[in-house]
Amino acid sequence: MAQPDFWDDAQAAQRLIDETNEMKKKVDEFQRLVTQVEDLMVALELLQEEPDAEMQAEFETDFATAQAALRQYRLNLLLNQKYDHNNALLEIHPGAGARNPKIGVTCYYECILAGQNNMTLK
Numbered sequence: 530m531a532q533p534d535f536w537d538d539a540q541a542a543q544r545l546i547d548e549t550n551e552m553k554k555k556v557d558e559f560q561r562l563v564t565q566v567e568d569l570m571v572a573l574e575l576l577q578e579e580p581d582a583e584m585q586a587e588f589e590t591d592f593a594t595a596q597a598a599l600r601q602y603r604l605n606l607l608l609n610q611k612y613d614h615n616n617a618l619l620e621i622h623p624g625a626g627a628r629n630p631k632i633g634v635t636c637y638y639e640c641i642l643a644g645q646n647n648m649t650l651k
Contacts, residue, residue, distance in 0.1 A: 555605075562602055565595040 536542050572588045608614075619641070622634075 558602060558605075562595070562598060565591070565598065569595055 569588070569592055572584065572591070576584055576588060
């Protein structure tokens with residue numbers, strides 16, 4: 530980016546900046562997760578040395594938060610291909626032979642929405 534001809538092609542420069550920002554987000558998130566895990570390890574050591582109900586409750590809350598963040602990070606690592614950041618379209622068609630295919634499709638759709646509500650979507 531410091532090269533004199535970097536801005537000659539504005540579109541290429543913007544793509545490079547966008548890629549750099551995405552990589553920086555991933556690194557920052559990873560570092561945040563490492564810090565969370567290290568803090569949990571220290572808290573666990575303190576709890577093992579001197580049990581405390583209030584600290585135990587805080588540890589359990591922090592552990593659940595870190596666990597959810599790690600799951601989301603792992604999912605983001607799986608979705609790191611060229612087009613994974615784009616939106617997706619999903620069509621559900623009832624299959625032949627079902628007794629009531631409309632109910633099956635409705636149930637499947639509701640399951641997708643329930644799962645979507647448990648995830649942070651961008």
